Amino acid sequence: MKRIRQGLLLVLCTLVAIILLLSLTEESGWPHGLRDIITQRGPHDTGASNLVAAVYLGYRALDTLGETVVLLLAVSGLLFVLKNKGKE
Structure with a gap:
C-alpha cells in the first residue's frame, strides 16, 4: 500500500511539473x-x-x-x- 501511495505521488508530481514547464514556453498558447x-x-x-x-x-x-x-x-x-x- 505504501508503494502505491509513493507511485501515485510521483505521478502527480511529474504531471504538475510538466504542466508548469509547458506554461513557461512561448509555444504553449497559454495567456501571458x-x-x-x-x-x-x-x-x-x-x-x-x-x-x-x-x-x-x-x-x-x-x-x-x-x-x-x-x-x-x-x-x-x-x-x-x-x-x-x-x-x-
Whole structure:
C-alpha cells in the first residue's frame, strides 16, 4: 500500500511539473498578458531595483503582510495551547 501511495505521488508530481514547464514556453498558447505587463512595467511602477523585489514588495506586499499575520496568529495559538497543556 505504501508503494502505491509513493507511485501515485510521483505521478502527480511529474504531471504538475510538466504542466508548469509547458506554461513557461512561448509555444504553449497559454495567456501571458500579466507576465508581460509585470516584466515590462514592474520595476518602473514599484521603484524596486529588480523584478523579483518589484513583484514581492510592490504587487504582493499586502498579501505578504496578511500571510505574516496568519503565521503569527498560528504560532501564538500553538504556544498558548502548549503552555496551558503543561499546567494540567
